[in-house]
Amino acid sequence: MxxxxxxxxxxxxxxxxxxxxxxxxxxxxSVLALDGVSFHVDRNEFCAIVGPSGCGKxxxxxxxxxxEERTGGTIAVxxxxxxxxxxxxxxxxxxxxxxxxxxxxxxxxxxxxxxxxPAAERREIVDHFLDEVGLTQFANHFPSQxxxxxxxxxxxxxxxxxxxxxxxxxxxFGALDSQTRTAMQALLxxxxxxxxxxxxxxxxxxxxxxxxxxxxxxxxxxxxxIKKAIPIGIPRPRNMDLVMEPEFIALKRDILGLLKNDEDxxx
Amino acid sequence: xxxxxxxxxxxxPYKPIPRRLGIFLGIFVxxxxxxxxxxxxxxxxVKAIFLPRPEEVVEATLKMAANGTLWEHMFAxxxxxxxxxxxxxxxAVPLGLTMGTYRxxxxxxxxxxxxxxxxxxxxxxxxxxLWIGIGIEQRVAVIIFGIFFQQLVMIADSAxxxxxxxxxxxxTLGTSPGDTVRQVVFPATLPNVLDILRVTMGWAWTYLVxxxxxxxxxxxxxxxxxxxxxxxxxxxxMAIAMIGILGLCxxxxxxxxxxxxxxxDHGSSQ
Numbered sequence: 001m002x003x004x005x006x007x008x009x010x011x012x013x014x015x016x017x018x019x020x021x022x023x024x025x026x027x028x029x030s031v032l033a034l035d036g037v038s039f040h041v042d043r044n045e046f047c048a049i050v051g052p053s054g055c056g057k058x059x060x061x062x063x064x065x066x067x068e069e070r071t072g073g074t075i076a077v078x079x080x081x082x083x084x085x086x087x088x089x090x091x092x093x094x095x096x097x098x099x100x101x102x103x104x105x106x107x108x109x110x111x112x113x114x115x116x117x118p119a120a121e122r123r124e125i126v127d128h129f130l131d132e133v134g135l136t137q138f139a140n141h142f143p144s145q146x147x148x149x150x151x152x153x154x155x156x157x158x159x160x161x162x163x164x165x166x167x168x169x170x171x172x173f174g175a176l177d178s179q180t181r182t183a184m185q186a187l188l189x190x191x192x193x194x195x196x197x198x199x200x201x202x203x204x205x206x207x208x209x210x211x212x213x214x215x216x217x218x219x220x221x222x223x224x225x226i227k228k229a230i231p232i233g234i235p236r237p238r239n240m241d242l243v244m245e246p247e248f249i250a251l252k253r254d255i256l257g258l259l260k261n262d263e264d265x266x267x
Numbered sequence: 268x269x270x271x272x273x274x275x276x277x278x279x280p281y282k283p284i285p286r287r288l289g290i291f292l293g294i295f296v297x298x299x300x301x302x303x304x305x306x307x308x309x310x311x312x313v314k315a316i317f318l319p320r321p322e323e324v325v326e327a328t329l330k331m332a333a334n335g336t337l338w339e340h341m342f343a344x345x346x347x348x349x350x351x352x353x354x355x356x357x358x359a360v361p362l363g364l365t366m367g368t369y370r371x372x373x374x375x376x377x378x379x380x381x382x383x384x385x386x387x388x389x390x391x392x393x394x395x396x397l398w399i400g401i402g403i404e405q406r407v408a409v410i411i412f413g414i415f416f417q418q419l420v421m422i423a424d425s426a427x428x429x430x431x432x433x434x435x436x437x438x439t440l441g442t443s444p445g446d447t448v449r450q451v452v453f454p455a456t457l458p459n460v461l462d463i464l465r466v467t468m469g470w471a472w473t474y475l476v477x478x479x480x481x482x483x484x485x486x487x488x489x490x491x492x493x494x495x496x497x498x499x500x501x502x503x504x505m506a507i508a509m510i511g512i513l514g515l516c517x518x519x520x521x522x523x524x525x526x527x528x529x530x531x532d533h534g535s536s537q
Contacts, residue, residue: 067435087441097436101454101531111440142531155436162440 012198013078013088013165015041015064020073022059033059035223037073041166046192046199048209051219052259057202058094060224061170064200065091078165087111090164094171096151098143104154105130105139111162129157132191149180153187160191166198173208185211186240193237206255207243210234216251218258227258319501324508327501336490341509343485344475347403348513351410351478352471356464359418364460366419367426368452376419384416389477401482406475413474414467421467425459426452458525458532465521472514 022034033056041047051057062068064075066085075082077089090111098107108126117125130136133153143151152172159167173181185208192199192212203209209216210232218227234247242248277284301321307313308320319327331337366372366380391412399405429452437451479488487506494502 062435065435065439067438085435085438087439089439091436091439093432093436095430095432097430097432099433099436099451099454101457101529110437114441114446144531144533158440164439168439 010195010197011088011163011165012043012196014043014045014198015166015200016074016076016079017041017060017064018074018076020060020063020075021071022056022063022068023071032223034063034070035225037224037226039217039226039229041198041200043198044196046201046212046214047217048201048203048213048215049217049219050203050206050209050255050259051224052221053204055219055221056224057219058170061091061168061200061202064166065089065168067091087115087162088165089168090159090162090166091168091170092152092155092159092172094174096143096148096155096175098146098151098154098158100143103140103142104135104146107143107154108158108161110158115162125161129161130154132160132194133157133187147180148176149184152176152184156188156191160195160197164197166200169199169201171203174204181205181208182240188212189236189238206252206259210248210251210255211238211240211242216255218255230254316498316500319504323501324504327499328505328508331502331505337505337509340485340487340490340506341513343489344479344487344510345513347406347478347486348410348468348471348475350403351407351474352414352468354407355411355415355418355467355471359415360422360460360464363419363422364426364448364453364456367423367428367456368448373423373427380416380419384420388413388474392477392481396482406478406483406486409478410471410474413477414470417470418463418467421463422456422460425456425463428459429455458529461521461525461528465518465525468517468521469514472510472517475510 017040018038020034020037021032024031024033037060049057049060059068063070064077064082066082066089082089098104099110102110105126108129109122112122112125126139127136130139133156135150135153135157138146138150138154143154146154155172173184176184189212199213201209201212213232216230216232218230219225220227230251232251234242234245276282277288304318304321308315308318315323328337362376366376388409392409395405395408395412399408433455434447434451437447442450475486476488476491479486480492483489487509491503491506494500494506
């Protein structure tokens with residue numbers, strides 16, 4: 001393995017979110033989606049966000065990606081304020097976003113090609129990340145020939161191949177069946193161990209959040225606010241059997257309680 | 268499988284049918300049309316002055332093919348359709364994509380385009396003659412006027428329909444807005460644009476007769492009009508059949524082009 005591709009050489013940065021406000025629309029019909037959200041994600045930290053649907057957790061991710069404009073507050077990645085989308089913030093979306101006209105390999109090569117890597121180096125990067133997600137044999141397939149889980153694996157490889165400082169994941173396994181989802185979680189644990197990218201991971205699946213993250217942020221319903229940050233002290237490497245451990249169940253009970261409180265408050 | 272359940276399965280919505288059956292049915296429908304045609308004409312149910320016998324149409328075709336007039340008129344029509352289609356498409360594709368991608372262009376063009384596209388083409392023929400004269404340019408103008416605004420609207424719609432997260436994914440990989448349009452919006456709409464071109468090519472053939480009805484000296488529309496004055500129904504039928512066949516040929520060419528140019532997308536037409 002060449003040095004460009006080892007974990008220690010991969011870029012990673014922290015995320016600072018300060019008093020972020022997001023309001024859709026204007027005047028009486030406007031909706032306050034996020035109201036004063038502040039938190040910090042350390043470099044190389046895996047941070048998950050859970051919250052009731054409509055709490056603005058996905059919007060928050062889009063704001064960090066620079067794909068939406070915030071109404072107020074500041075967001076900085078690696079100390080640099082976010083003013084729009086950029087290659088330093090990779091993203092895996094809930095919907096399938098592979099470019100249908102490109103093969104799997106060409107999809108993964110999209111970022112490196114744009115950055116001007118020569119063909120040989122590009123091929124090396126593509127080979128490495130397709131190997132990471134176990135899809136080497138599918139390099140020349142079109143996305144339409146892949147299953148949902150495979151598409152999301154390629155999307156992960158494509159985001160990582162561009163070597164972003166942070167990886168934003170918006171319910172990336174939300175559309176998958178539960179078996180595929182479990183396999184994807186195991187894969188992500190392994191891949192993250194290799195890359196140690198700063199990850200901001202949005203999900204509505206509490207098990208998924210605890211299993212993957214170093215810290216789980218629990219959000220309240222609309223307008224979204226950070227209710228509590230729960231550190232997950234479970235040592236790595238982790239595996240899927242964790243879900244039956246008392247420690248895991250205790251954490252799950254805490255988070256469920258926080259979410260349930262919120263539901264009760266709504267009615 | 269029993270023959271009854273096999274028959275049932277043919278009428279299950281969207282279920283594919285055997286390839287051979289598909290080909291057979293495609294030929295069978297023509298056999299039915301020709302049998303119906305023969306029955307109507309030979310039984311005397313329809314007078315020969317309204318509907319010629321099949322062999323009369325074939326004879327007329329062979330005669331005109333032999334003395335060369337058929338090719339001359341066919342060539343004239345192909346020329347008009349192709350030039351009109353080409354000029355229209357060359358402008359409509361980039362403009363339509365721009366219109367669908369940039370809201371400012373859409374806001375500027377939408378009110379105008381949506382007005383003009385409902386104007387009847389035939390009512391512009393006298394104006395075109397006044398403005399352009401009676402040369403081939405006039406006929407080409409009719410074709411362009413007939414399809415350009417439709418192409419524009421459909422292509423803009425297709426560009427508007429590009430999934431937003433596909434565009435977002437490109438942004439998070441570091442593309443600029445301009446690159447995103449070139450590298451994502453254009454290829455994403457390619458299969459659709461080719462479908463739209465195929466459909467509007469068909470419309471171009473249907474506008475041909477409108478274009479050749481007045482002031483033309485050649486073309487399939489022209490000879491059918493001339494034939495009507497002499498009650499040569501067989502020639503009219505021949506001209507209509509030729510336009511249909513030429514339309515079918517261009518349609519098949521477009522299907523092939525689409526298959527080769529967008530191999531990743533099998534579309535709904537296949």
